[in-house]
Amino acid sequence: xxxxxxxxxxxxSGLWGGPRSQVLNNIxxxxxxxxxxxxxxxxxxxxxxxxxLILGLxxxxxxxxxxxxxxxxxxxxxxxxxxxxxxPVFQNSAGCLNPRMRIKECLLEPLRNFESIGAGAEQxxxxxxxxMVELPPHILRHYPHELSGGQQRRVCIARALSIKPRFLIMxxxxxxxxxTITGSILMLLKALQRDVGCxxxxxxxxxxxxxxxxxxxxxxxxxxxxxxxPIARSAGDFVHPYSKQLFRSSTLSCLKK
Ligand SMILES: Nc1ncnc2c1ncn2[C@@H]1O[C@H](COP(=O)(O)OP(=O)(O)OP(=O)(O)O)[C@@H](O)[C@H]1O
Ligand SMILES: [Mg+2]
Numbered sequence: 001x002x003x004x005x006x007x008x009x010x011x012x013s014g015l016w017g018g019p020r021s022q023v024l025n026n027i028x029x030x031x032x033x034x035x036x037x038x039x040x041x042x043x044x045x046x047x048x049x050x051x052x053l054i055l056g057l058x059x060x061x062x063x064x065x066x067x068x069x070x071x072x073x074x075x076x077x078x079x080x081x082x083x084x085x086x087x088p089v090f091q092n093s094a095g096c097l098n099p100r101m102r103i104k105e106c107l108l109e110p111l112r113n114f115e116s117i118g119a120g121a122e123q124x125x126x127x128x129x130x131x132m133v134e135l136p137p138h139i140l141r142h143y144p145h146e147l148s149g150g151q152q153r154r155v156c157i158a159r160a161l162s163i164k165p166r167f168l169i170m171x172x173x174x175x176x177x178x179x180t181i182t183g184s185i186l187m188l189l190k191a192l193q194r195d196v197g198c199x200x201x202x203x204x205x206x207x208x209x210x211x212x213x214x215x216x217x218x219x220x221x222x223x224x225x226x227x228x229x230p231i232a233r234s235a236g237d238f239v240h241p242y243s244k245q246l247f248r249s250s251t252l253s254c255l256k257k
Contacts, residue, residue: 001067002054002067003030003067004064004132006026006028007063007168009060011023019159023049024072027063031040031199031200035195036213037218038202038218039176039201040205040219041246046222048171050220051203054086054169054201056074082115086167087160087163089157089169090173091175100120107155107162108162109159115163134188148213150177167198172203172204173186182209186209189213190212200214202214207246208250216232217227219242219243226242
């Protein structure tokens with residue numbers, strides 16, 4: 001279970017520690033094993049900050065985060081144990097794919113870190129991981145820049161899933177790639193959701209994507225969760241005025257195009 005309890009975070013402004021702005025305020029939610037939840041909210045409301053706190057990349061001001069009983073702390077020595085349970089997939093593939101490493105090395109990095117995989121089994125394992133995200137084995141020899149954005153995202157997803165984490169933290173992981181590729185990655189994620197059994201906090205601006213991917217939707221505004229819908233099927237399942245406004249403005253923006 002991923003448990004976030006009363007988490008808060010503020011940042012000081014400027015080098016000399018001017019007035020602090022409260023970015024997250026008393027965030028509480030849980031994700032059961034295998035559960036997917038989408039986190040939606042306008043730009044700047046604190047979604048990525050929450051993702052970084054869950055991943056132990058920053059210090060929180062207050063509250064508690066645990067993943068399968070392990071307390072999350074922003075301490076390098078805790079990170080290895082945490083990343084065994086939690087794997088990030090970010091918007092920026094470059095963050096997970098080292099440009100100087102071939103795809104095979106990028107893909108196998110977590111497995112080599114966390115599990116003892118014999119050199120003889122590596123090629124087969126790498127091919128299996130690529131097949132899971134429907135990529136051909138020949139790309140193992142390539143460097144990240146030789147892949148398309150969609151292919152890079154698939155590699156990042158396969159890499160994150162390679163160690164069978166309990167949860168994925170996906171922060172705008174599919175933003176900025178074209179609709180056809182996004183559609184096929186979403187279908188792939190849906191299949192993985194069924195087959196792999198890992199939970200996910202799926203952060204997105206795209207309300208349609210949120211509804212498609214996750215039954216549970218958390219709506220964030222100004223650093224607070226203003227509404228949690230355990231099983232959301234359409235805009236009509238939301239009651240908070242801000243959630244309704246989000247859906248309205250997304251429909252309007254579609255109509256304007
Ligand atoms: N390191 C930092 N120092 C100071 N302020 C920060 C820092 N990181 C984030 N913030 C502020 O915290 C707020 C929340 O930022 P965050 O990146 O979490 O938003 P977000 O919901 O992910 O937005 P987006 O949808 O655009 O990605 C913003 O006002 C941002 O300026
Ligand atoms: Mg963000």
